[in-house]
Amino acid sequence: MQRPYKDLTVNELLSVKAALEEEYKTMESKGLNLNMARGKPGFSQLALSMPMLDVINSESDMRTVLGNDTRNYGDLDGIGECRRLMANMMGVEKDNVVVCGNSSLNIMYDTVSRSMSHGVNGSTPWCKLDKVKFLCPVPGYDRHFKITEFFGIEMINIPLHLDGPDMDLVEQYVNNDPTVKGIWCVPKYSNPTGISYSDEVVRRFANLKPAAEDFRIFWDDAYCIHHLYDDIQDEVLCILDECEKAGNPDMVYIFASTSKISFPGSGVSAIASSLKNIDFIEAQMTIQTIGHDKINQLRHSRFFKDINGLKAHMKLHAELLRPKFEAVLNTLEAELGGLEIGSWVKPRGGYFISFDALPGCATDIVAKCKALGVVLTGAGATYPYGKDPLDSNIRIAPSFPTPEEMEAAAKAFVLCVKLASVEKILSEK
Amino acid sequence: MQRPYKDLTVNELLSVKAALEEEYKTMESKGLNLNMARGKPGFSQLALSMPMLDVINSESDMRTVLGNDTRNYGDLDGIGECRRLMANMMGVEKDNVVVCGNSSLNIMYDTVSRSMSHGVNGSTPWCKLDKVKFLCPVPGYDRHFKITEFFGIEMINIPLHLDGPDMDLVEQYVNNDPTVKGIWCVPKYSNPTGISYSDEVVRRFANLKPAAEDFRIFWDDAYCIHHLYDDIQDEVLCILDECEKAGNPDMVYIFASTSKISFPGSGVSAIASSLKNIDFIEAQMTIQTIGHDKINQLRHSRFFKDINGLKAHMKLHAELLRPKFEAVLNTLEAELGGLEIGSWVKPRGGYFISFDALPGCATDIVAKCKALGVVLTGAGATYPYGKDPLDSNIRIAPSFPTPEEMEAAAKAFVLCVKLASVEKILSEK
Numbered sequence: 127m128q129r130p131y132k133d134l135t136v137n138e139l140l141s142v143k144a145a146l147e148e149e150y151k152t153m154e155s156k157g158l159n160l161n162m163a164r165g166k167p168g169f170s171q172l173a174l175s176m177p178m179l180d181v182i183n184s185e186s187d188m189r190t191v192l193g194n195d196t197r198n199y200g201d202l203d204g205i206g207e208c209r210r211l212m213a214n215m216m217g218v219e220k221d222n223v224v225v226c227g228n229s230s231l232n233i234m235y236d237t238v239s240r241s242m243s244h245g246v247n248g249s250t251p252w253c254k255l256d257k258v259k260f261l262c263p264v265p266g267y268d269r270h271f272k273i274t275e276f277f278g279i280e281m282i283n284i285p286l287h288l289d290g291p292d293m294d295l296v297e298q299y300v301n302n303d304p305t306v307k308g309i310w311c312v313p314k315y316s317n318p319t320g321i322s323y324s325d326e327v328v329r330r331f332a333n334l335k336p337a338a339e340d341f342r343i344f345w346d347d348a349y350c351i352h353h354l355y356d357d358i359q360d361e362v363l364c365i366l367d368e369c370e371k372a373g374n375p376d377m378v379y380i381f382a383s384t385s386k387i388s389f390p391g392s393g394v395s396a397i398a399s400s401l402k403n404i405d406f407i408e409a410q411m412t413i414q415t416i417g418h419d420k421i422n423q424l425r426h427s428r429f430f431k432d433i434n435g436l437k438a439h440m441k442l443h444a445e446l447l448r449p450k451f452e453a454v455l456n457t458l459e460a461e462l463g464g465l466e467i468g469s470w471v472k473p474r475g476g477y478f479i480s481f482d483a484l485p486g487c488a489t490d491i492v493a494k495c496k497a498l499g500v501v502l503t504g505a506g507a508t509y510p511y512g513k514d515p516l517d518s519n520i521r522i523a524p525s526f527p528t529p530e531e532m533e534a535a536a537k538a539f540v541l542c543v544k545l546a547s548v549e550k551i552l553s554e555k
Numbered sequence: 556m557q558r559p560y561k562d563l564t565v566n567e568l569l570s571v572k573a574a575l576e577e578e579y580k581t582m583e584s585k586g587l588n589l590n591m592a593r594g595k596p597g598f599s600q601l602a603l604s605m606p607m608l609d610v611i612n613s614e615s616d617m618r619t620v621l622g623n624d625t626r627n628y629g630d631l632d633g634i635g636e637c638r639r640l641m642a643n644m645m646g647v648e649k650d651n652v653v654v655c656g657n658s659s660l661n662i663m664y665d666t667v668s669r670s671m672s673h674g675v676n677g678s679t680p681w682c683k684l685d686k687v688k689f690l691c692p693v694p695g696y697d698r699h700f701k702i703t704e705f706f707g708i709e710m711i712n713i714p715l716h717l718d719g720p721d722m723d724l725v726e727q728y729v730n731n732d733p734t735v736k737g738i739w740c741v742p743k744y745s746n747p748t749g750i751s752y753s754d755e756v757v758r759r760f761a762n763l764k765p766a767a768e769d770f771r772i773f774w775d776d777a778y779c780i781h782h783l784y785d786d787i788q789d790e791v792l793c794i795l796d797e798c799e800k801a802g803n804p805d806m807v808y809i810f811a812s813t814s815k816i817s818f819p820g821s822g823v824s825a826i827a828s829s830l831k832n833i834d835f836i837e838a839q840m841t842i843q844t845i846g847h848d849k850i851n852q853l854r855h856s857r858f859f860k861d862i863n864g865l866k867a868h869m870k871l872h873a874e875l876l877r878p879k880f881e882a883v884l885n886t887l888e889a890e891l892g893g894l895e896i897g898s899w900v901k902p903r904g905g906y907f908i909s910f911d912a913l914p915g916c917a918t919d920i921v922a923k924c925k926a927l928g929v930v931l932t933g934a935g936a937t938y939p940y941g942k943d944p945l946d947s948n949i950r951i952a953p954s955f956p957t958p959e960e961m962e963a964a965a966k967a968f969v970l971c972v973k974l975a976s977v978e979k980i981l982s983e984k
């Protein structure tokens with residue numbers, strides 16, 4: 127076990143620093159060019175879904191199970207078999223699901239946008255209010271925060287623990303402040319920390335007593351079947367059921383997509399909610415579009431067939447992702463274990479590893495990595511307004527590089543963590 | 556030549572009416588079931604694009620000309636070859652085009668929605684203004700009017716002549732009233748009248764001097780290459796060029812899609828505008844989505860190859876559509892010619908025939924048709940708020956039925972026109 131940096135003398139630190147700088151120079155000369163910035167599936171993952179492109183061809187029967195022609199207008203809420211597939215994936219009933227276009231982010235944007243312009247089930251449009259606030263468990267997903275920022279919604283940081291957001295704080299805000307209209311959640315294999323919400327957290331969500339009638343939980347189930355392991359898999363209670371039981375049937379919107387199952391950008395996305403909410407959403411959607419891409423819905427339905435097909439496909443993804451995650455985690459453990467200059471959680475699914483550096487070091491680490499040719503998500507990106515108050519959190523996305531590249535990138539990363547930490551500790555001695 | 560109904564005596568009208576009622580009863584007993592309500596391509600048209608579904612398969616190289624992987628995130632503004640294809644179709648430069656998802660209506664909705672929430676290139680968001688108005692050439696496209704109605708935008712009817720909207724009136728409103736923020740246009744083969752804007756009309760549009768800096772022309776080029784004939788084809792001046800020449804480079808958004816070229820709901824759509832506008836749009840779009848379906852963009856680009864491929868494909872559509880249009884037009888001419896109970900324009904492209912009945916008769920004709928099993932677009936749909944002040948205009952969509960069905964439907968239609976007109980004239984005698 128290595129000794130914690132904080133226990134070293136100045137002289138010891140200086141000699142560690144000199145050695146690290148030497149190592150950094152060597153690494154610099156390698157001219158790395160690696161990107162761990164975004165949760166992009168790797169090349170071998172994309173290859174898994176190529177057979178899907180043969181499922182629909184010029185000889186195909188293009189009709190749905192109900193006989194509707196997927197090539198023509200119609201079926202605003204999605205074709206039946208695809209609604210069923212997405213419902214099973216999201217753990218809800220088919221009638222609660224609308225299948226949309228290629229992007230669940232787009233549905234989230236539209237949901238916030240609709241609330242701004244038209245309110246929520248008859249409430250005052252949010253754009254007519256002096257103040258609208260969203261709770262943002264942090265660290266979280268930058269693209270969520272960008273949506274609320276874009277609409278001028280004030281964002282409040284809520285600490286994300288190992289079992290979910292700090293529910294004392296969530297209850298305090300939601301149950302007392304009528305300007306709090308929403309909260310962003312990634313309940314399973316959270317982006318970026320990889321944690322999943324406990325049953326107690328889900329039940330506390332469902333049992334909120336919002337001061338605002340138009341408060342909604344934005345439940346981004348982006349990684350609902352995105353396990354890394356066969357034997358240990360996180361399961362999260364169905365928030366729609368729990369809300370129903372708690373007498374809050376309309377309080378949640380669930381979002382999901384196949385972006386990280388079939389193809390990013392060419393998958394299908396869906397929203398699930400109460401029938402009352404779905405009716406309200408469709409009343410707007412019918413103004414916005416005549417319908418989504420039903421041929422692609424048919425392609426997905428026929429390729430995956432059912433939830434078992436989806437799960438089998440996700441096992442193949444897991445086999446490709448696991449070595450990449452483990453390359454990072456093993457390197458973190460081997461190189462940083464005992465140094466007390468950073469902490470991380472070992473995720474059992476999802477797309478990210480979240481690293482908490484010593485306060486004040488994240489920006490420096492990301493910059494040092496960049497100088498070595500290793501691109502990480504910008505420091506601060508996991509916080510609203512891009513501002514991490516401690517300058518500590520760094521999101522690592524291991525999916526895109528190969529396992530070998532990932533190992534090289536992880537080695538560069540830990541080197542930068544060590545160097546930045548030594549410099550930080552020395553500056554404070 | 557038949558004698559005009561208005562010149563008949565009451566007795567003559569009563570006997571005409573009795574004969575028509577007899578005919579109506581016979582027709583009723585046939586139990587027709589025909590739909591001319593929406594501009595849906597027919598089955599044989601959909602078959603034309605089936606080979607497109609073989610263009611991309613599991614063996615395909617999925618990279619763009621520039622080498623980007625269409626299966627992964629990226630290329631927010633669309634893949635280069637598809638931007639070029641859509642630009643050539645829209646008669647503009649590639650850099651002025653963003654290729655989006657499957658629906659140009661969705662882009663129009665988003666464009667209005669963005670203007671409501673965020674203004675136009677830095678102007679005050681429309682939702683913060685007391686009054687926002689749009690000019691609506693009538694008769695026009697019901698889904699345009701639904702968008703502006705949904706956002707509480709006041710709509711003002713502008714008569715649509717044979718060469719385009721009444722430009723005296725357009726100039727009077729746009730150049731003097733700063734609350735007028737937009738106008739809906741279908742410049743070529745207008746929905747529903749089929750007319751195309753003259754060069755003079757386009758130039759007068761380009762030379763508007765809007766009282767509102769955030770006034771925009773919503774130029775829905777839905778039928779830009781949708782000719783019915785090889786020899787007589789309407790051409791419309793490029794509004795983007797004309798606006799540029801007139802010193803109004805940012806005044807127009809052009810929309811188009813392949814919905815009626817490849818597959819409705821599974822095509823690609825695009826917006827074209829000045830680079831300044833495109834930058835503003837993309838700044839919002841990057842919040843809304845990571846990107847659109849690039850595999851479908853690749854599919855379209857490889858299938859059609861270039862503008863000549865598109866044009867050749869549209870000739871095949873024209874061959875299928877022409878007999879249906881002619882079935883209606885010939886029946887109208889043969890059965891109604893000389894009766895002075897209705898007027899229509901013979902379109903050279905597009906998807907519709909617009910029929911102007913005697914004032915006060917449209918609702919009755921649509922109802923009578925429905926009772927015979929022939930569904931038309933609801934009377935009034937071609938006007939803002941669904942209110943045709945004269946209750947005169949009826950939109951006929953001949954694309955979906957077969958030519959034989961179309962002939963039967965047209966015969967039912969003229970019968971209902973005659974009967975409703977006789978009743979109307981008698982009631983006023």
